[in-house]
Amino acid sequence: MQAGRDVSASATADRYDMTGAQGLDVDLAVSGEQWGTRFDWGCSYGGKEWAADGSVMYDLVVVRSDGTAQIVGSWTAAGEDAKGLSASTDIPRDDIASVQVRLRGEQGALAVVDL
Numbered sequence: 001m002q003a004g005r006d007v008s009a010s011a012t013a014d015r016y017d018m019t020g021a022q023g024l025d026v027d028l029a030v031s032g033e034q035w036g037t038r039f040d041w042g043c044s045y046g047g048k049e050w051a052a053d054g055s056v057m058y059d060l061v062v063v064r065s066d067g068t069a070q071i072v073g074s075w076t077a078a079g080e081d082a083k084g085l086s087a088s089t090d091i092p093r094d095d096i097a098s099v100q101v102r103l104r105g106e107q108g109a110l111a112v113v114d115l
Contacts, residue, residue: 012031012032013029013030013031013040014029014030014031014115015027015028015029016028016029016030016099016113018099018101018111018112018113019111020101020109020110020111020112021110021111022045022046022048022110023044023045023046023047023048024043024044024045024046024101024110024111025043025044025046026041026042026043026101026111027041027042027043028040028041028099028113029041030093030096030099030115031093032092032093032094033088033093035088035090036088036089036090036091036092036093037062037088037089037091037092037093037096038086038087038088039060039072039073039086039087039088039089039099040084040085040086041060041085041086042081042082042083042084042085043058043081043082043085043101044080044081045077045080045081047080048080049079049080050077050078050079050080051078052076052078052079054076056076056077056103057074057075057076057077057103057104058074058075058076058077058101058102058103058104058110059071059073059074059101059102059103059104060072060073060074060075060085060087060099060100060101061099061100061101061102061109062089062091062096062098062099062100063096063097063098063099063100064091064095064096064097065095065096065097067097069100070089070091072087072088072089073085073086073087074104093115096115097114097115098112098113098114098115099112099113099115100112
């Protein structure tokens with residue numbers, strides 16, 4: 001799994017390209033806000049087209065500096081990609097060590113980026 005910081009980062013949102021297991025590619029924007037942190041993302045599934053039956057679910061997970069993890073967003077795979085996804089948390093941006101994408105119910109990350 002690889003992740004890299006995109007050179008198109010702005011003053012308020014840092015952009016990350018996450019390439020993970022099973023062809024999962026995630027474009028993630030992370031914005032520190034007065035109230036916490038906002039996440040905006042989209043992803044593609046490596047050319048695989050999922051049925052819209054809800055059988056494959058993903059979680060966006062933040063791992064705090066102290067190692068605790070919290071699910072901040074979830075979505076169901078349908079079609080070849082997902083766009084316009086967003087979530088937020090009251091966890092301050094500076095307290096987030098990494099962001100992970102996991103299959104629902106799994107502990108291992110499919111894709112991860114250290115912040």
